[in-house]
Amino acid sequence: MTVTDEYLKNNETYAAQFEGPLPLPPSKHVAVVACMDARLDVYRILGIADGESHVIRNAGGVVTDDEIRSLAISQRLLGTTEIILIHHTDCGMLTFTDDDFKAGILSETGVKPAWSAEAFSDLDEDVRQSLKRIETSPFVSKTTSLRGFVFDVATGKLKEVTS
Amino acid sequence: MTVTDEYLKNNETYAAQFEGPLPLPPSKHVAVVACMDARLDVYRILGIADGESHVIRNAGGVVTDDEIRSLAISQRLLGTTEIILIHHTDCGMLTFTDDDFKAGILSETGVKPAWSAEAFSDLDEDVRQSLKRIETSPFVSKTTSLRGFVFDVATGKLKEVTS
Numbered sequence: 001m002t003v004t005d006e007y008l009k010n011n012e013t014y015a016a017q018f019e020g021p022l023p024l025p026p027s028k029h030v031a032v033v034a035c036m037d038a039r040l041d042v043y044r045i046l047g048i049a050d051g052e053s054h055v056i057r058n059a060g061g062v063v064t065d066d067e068i069r070s071l072a073i074s075q076r077l078l079g080t081t082e083i084i085l086i087h088h089t090d091c092g093m094l095t096f097t098d099d100d101f102k103a104g105i106l107s108e109t110g111v112k113p114a115w116s117a118e119a120f121s122d123l124d125e126d127v128r129q130s131l132k133r134i135e136t137s138p139f140v141s142k143t144t145s146l147r148g149f150v151f152d153v154a155t156g157k158l159k160e161v162t163s
Numbered sequence: 164m165t166v167t168d169e170y171l172k173n174n175e176t177y178a179a180q181f182e183g184p185l186p187l188p189p190s191k192h193v194a195v196v197a198c199m200d201a202r203l204d205v206y207r208i209l210g211i212a213d214g215e216s217h218v219i220r221n222a223g224g225v226v227t228d229d230e231i232r233s234l235a236i237s238q239r240l241l242g243t244t245e246i247i248l249i250h251h252t253d254c255g256m257l258t259f260t261d262d263d264f265k266a267g268i269l270s271e272t273g274v275k276p277a278w279s280a281e282a283f284s285d286l287d288e289d290v291r292q293s294l295k296r297i298e299t300s301p302f303v304s305k306t307t308s309l310r311g312f313v314f315d316v317a318t319g320k321l322k323e324v325t326s
Contacts, residue, residue, distance in 0.1 A: 002307075003216075038213070041206050047174070058219055059233040064232075069281065072268065073222040105302055108304075109302070153183055156174075156183060157181075
């Protein structure tokens with residue numbers, strides 16, 4: 001039995017108590033961009049209820065073309081206007097460099113990724129960098145609020161990153 | 164008061180009851196790739212507890228370079244081996260075409276995105292396409308289980324997509 005099977009069993013319990021459906025557009029008009037880290041239960045951390053906010057996540061919570069794509073769709077088709085960006089302490093992205101990561105893949109597979117791994121060495125600076133990438137994108141143009149935070153995995157608290 | 168402020172208030176309640184910290188590597192060795200849709204509370208849908216699984220999300224739950232980047236980091240640096248892919252019914256990605264979406268951006272901003280919007284017209288087919296993109300990537304090579312599902316926003320149930 002895989003963990004996937006175990007999670008499918010959990011889904012039966014979830015579905016038995018499910019009350020749906022809710023409308024497609026996020027009722028609170030928010031999009032969250034956060035790291036994929038297993039300790040970040042974004043809905044709980046922010047007290048988000050079902051149907052309120054889009055949640056976009058990847059390694060680091062960094063902003064690449066795919067987050068710009070998701071935010072553009074979120075704003076232009078589904079009416080979100082606020083953006084919340086979340087990085088966190090003890091992040092895996094602080095533990096390596098792009099060059100080493102890609103050299104490892106190259107030596108194992110013979111192929112070097114054409115993409116950047118987006119490792120970073122300073123949490124606050126990378127939050128600022130991610131905010132800047134959103135601010136400077138011509139495709140994410142409906143933003144009324146854009147704020148970035150570091151989640152502390154030891155305390156559960158969000159700390160705002162200011163410029 | 165913005166919704167962001169409201170969510171920050173919720174975070175104070177969350178932090179007051181927080182028990183941490185947990186270790187960085189996902190304890191169940193799973194990575195979930197899912198749509199950003201506001202109705203998909205992935206932790207609840209699968210019964211995921213804090214610290215167990217990476218959660219990667221974007222518009223559609225599609226697999227682009229950024230999901231490959233995240234999965235490569237998840238597997239190579241943090242030891243995940245199972246992958247669960249989740250699309251869902253009533254998805255925004257079913258409601259437009261890439262050409263129309265990009266023409267709209269072009270006419271408003273004068274710039275056409277270089278990326279694909281990744282709209283799709285068949286849910287099951289797009290789950291298969293996303294699975295295939297993972298299977299064929301040389302950078303996601305530690306997978307022991309890879310399965311794709313459609314979440315029904317009316318019932319809360321996951322339906323597996325088979326090839």
